[in-house]
Amino acid sequence: MAGIMDSVDQRTQLVGQNRLELLLFRLGGRQLYGINVFKVKEVLQCPRLTLLPKLNPMVRGVAHIRGGTLPIIDLGRATGGRGLEDLSTAFVIITEYNNRVQGFLVRAVERIVNLNWSDVHPPPRGTGRDHYLTAVTHVDEQMVEIIDVEKVLAEVIAGEEPAPQRAADATTLAAATSRKVLIVDDSSVARKQIIRCLDALGVEVIALNDGRQALDWLKAQADAGVRLADDLLMMISDIEMPEMDGYTLTAEVRNDPRMKDLHVMLHTSLSGVFNQAMVRKVGADDFLAKFIPDELADRVIQRLQAVCEGGNA
Known part of the structure; x- marks a missing residue:
């Protein structure tokens, strides 16, 4: 199984091609x-786990790997299913999300598949509000479910995120009331975290679920004659999203000349220096x-201040 991740570093050319x-x-x-392969640092046979007092029941123990100690989360339990009973044949997927490294305990690891984001879709309607899916796709005529790992981590490890303590001055707050922020x-869970953060600054938020939905909305606004760079303070977008x-x-x-001056910030749990490039x-x-x-x-405050000063940061 060690060989399955050997060429991950060569896969960055996929990024930017949807x-x-x-x-x-x-x-x-x-x-x-x-x-997503970009979230994965390593795949290995389940190592010996050490139990610690008062661990979340979703955490089966901690493992000592590469000189560090990582929590090992039973992904089946964490998403409302049954936990694994036999760990001797289980695998651990070591991942990095939101600057935090942890292992996900799974029964079997299969293979890596190459897909277009346009073939990845939001969960079907009717799945309810309490599911743990962020998207679905099909591989060889079989449905593949993509788990909302940020939701899992928020429930198992992160807990409730605090509101920002950074305060804006009166002039900046006045500017906030006249500008909107588009989040995608x-x-x-991520949308709620961002909305809570921006609400504390007095910023009006428009929240959309994926890149295709956002692009369609932006084009509709531009078609209606809205000057997007003036109407929107900025767009804060995730990177990994179904459709686009x-x-x-x-x-x-x-x-698009009608929206090319819109201030765009990418906000993602994906780690790695390739993001800067x-x-x-x-x-x-x-x-x-x-997410801090x-x-x-x-x-957001820096952007508001730049707008107040007549800049275009």
Whole structure:
């Protein structure tokens, strides 16, 4: 299994082409699940786990890997299913989300598949509000479910995010009331976190679920004669999204003369220095790793101050 990740570093050319690669795995049954390869640091046979007092029941223990100690989350339990009983044949997918490294315990790891984001869709209507899916797709005529890992981590590890403590001055707050921020994120947890942060600054928020939806909305506004760079303070977009990713959304915005001056910040749980290069390639103005409320508030306040001063930061 070690060889399955050997060429991950060579896959960055997919980014910016509205493509992704999913590592497919199974939990307790026949259902296939997927996780973006860029979130994965390593895949290994389940190591010996150490139990600690008062661990969340979703955390099966901690593992000592590469000189560090990582929580190992039973992904089946964490998404409302049964936990794994036999760990001797289980695998751990080591991931990095939101500047935090953890392992996900799974029954089996299958293979990596190359997909277009346009073939990845939001969860079907009727799945309810309490599901743990952020998207679905099909591979070899079998449905693959993509888990909302940010929701899992918010419930298992992160807990409730604090409101930002950074305060804006009166002039900046006055500017906030006249400008809107468009946020684009397929994770309901991430949208709520960002909205709570911007509400504390007095900024009006428009929240959309994916890049395709956002691009359609922006085009409709432009068709109606709205000057988007004047009406919107900025767009804060996730990168990983069904239908259209944040890199492609940004490139489409920059290629449309009616919206090319819109301030775009990419806000993502994806880690890696390649993100900085991709920000420059697609023409985004800023990049911020998720999720520290004060850092997000700082970027929005800086943008508000630039607008107050007549700049275009």
